Amino acid sequence: MSAEKACALVKELHRNQGTLPPYNNDLVNEVTKEITQLIQENRNDAQESERSRGSDLLEGVSYISTIRVRHAAIQRNLRCLLAYHYNRVRSLRTMRWEFGSILPADIKANLSTAETNWFSKYSSILAKYMRSVGEDGGVNLAVDLHPPKALYIEVQCLVDYGRYELSDGSVLLLKKNSRHFLPRVECEELIRQGVFQHIVI
Amino acid sequence: MDAVNNSGEDDIDINIDDSDSEEIPLTAAEVIERMEEAWLNEKFAPEILPNKSEIVDCLLGQISYMEENLQNLSSNDFQKSLHQMEVDRLRFIITSYLRTRLEKIETYVFSIVKNEEERSENNQLLYLTDNELQFAKAYKGSLEQHFEELLRFWPGLGPDDWKKDPVVPNMSSFVFAKAKSAVEGVMLDEANDDEEALVDLQSGSQIIISYNSISQLVKNDEVCLI
């Protein structure tokens, strides 16, 4: 009645800022059940008020206030429910920019089916937009996130990544803990994805 | 160090439609200057500003031209790295500008699409580019679909509160502004009870002011945000 469960959904996101906790299917179901029940109760009471008015009896009880309280609870439940979903989608959006269009498996496991669908839809909307900018072939907006200070930077490889081809065609073998001195444009995306660490002297 | 000037084309044959609908040919340096200004304005204004796609397209064209030329230089050429740096810098400004606009579009998607449609009906200047509008509509559609799927448990349940009262930018947030020319009689925000609440801006002067008071001046190019 006081939308405690719905608020718990929102609190869950508040506690986990910066990450995406598993989609709480159980709690979402409980909230939708509560909403359904409140709507049903309001309908019943509205009909009963209608009937008692029709029968012209003085003892007919007015449920107007009751209905008003429930209505407020329905609106509140919906607000929390939508805010939960909206803010999760906003996190997913940020992930699209940070991880790229393919999410790590353990993050994928935290999404609902609808969220997985939304993510691929967003990916394609964004890709379509990026392709449309300018006259030849578009612009990748997910790189060049910082004003450039130097052309070449030193990086340390954090994982065994394997072969990596540079834009001039030469191939590097990226091993864990190996150090490289590379053009900034070539490594920015790998740094963002946590493959490289940028070393500043 | 200006790579563009060395690329051998001082006057670019691109005309930018100004507000007076006069066509003014711009030099490469002027294009860059305008791009930098558009970028800063967009970065600091709370609302989305009219797009500057002519400048973006023009500069993107310049960049690919410069990169083509760079390909022909030997990689030991000292000039090459300097020019590459310049290209990277320009590319950053453009992508940052476009990203900022996308973020605004996403955050305020419901009000932005609605305002844009009103502008279109009234034959006013459109703020979004065609591509941005397409993106905005698709993004809005994806959210609506996501919510509709969720609310399917009770058909006809239309909690349109989030549509009725969409998130809008905070227009009275404060910004740092610089007058490009002298402007007289800028009305200060929230000054209804005080009739004297007007300021005159001298050319080049700087002021901290509520964005509301100068939003039109920013769009008219009389004031820029810093």
Added chain:
Amino acid sequence: MSLQSYTPNYFSIDDILASQERCPCKFIVDIPKLGRLNPSAESNDLKAGTTLELPMWLAEHLSAGRHPIIAVELPRIYKEAYREILKADACAVDLHKLGLYFYEHGLYVKQFDARGDVSKILLETFQVRFRQLMDLANNIGSDPAVQDRLDSLERKLFKEGHAARTRLNTWLTDSGTPIEAAAMVINHKKRKRVDVEDII
């Protein structure tokens, strides 16, 4: 990437949590069937005259319009006794203890205070404490206990101010800021590490 609007935001997590804070409300009319709102009574109906602590979103809704069904009272932390304490030395008060959302909740509460004392004390308290907040954000090695006494709005301002200061310092002393892994990627890695530790 944290565009936020202060104007009413349907999806705002902070606003939802702030409007969950409670205030005392007295029912003016009987509410049939909703006795369960009052956990300490067992009757089926909620009787007029009952006073309950209701969350702000409900209090706001039920007190509005031409036929309010409740009368909202000020929560104690906005009443005169507390206002006097804040007036005496706002900086010494542990706002966090008074309420996680002292300012945000107060902005809702002030509509139930016809004399305007609440909005005055909110403004005065903020003005006095803001100076302290600036100092705090600028001095990295300052007393961590002071941070614990901030309400959520102040904490947010502190974090932002502190981050800006740190960025300025790095910019002044170093040649450039390193390119970093994206925030969510970092969190994801931390998570993984924790998971691994759990297994071992």
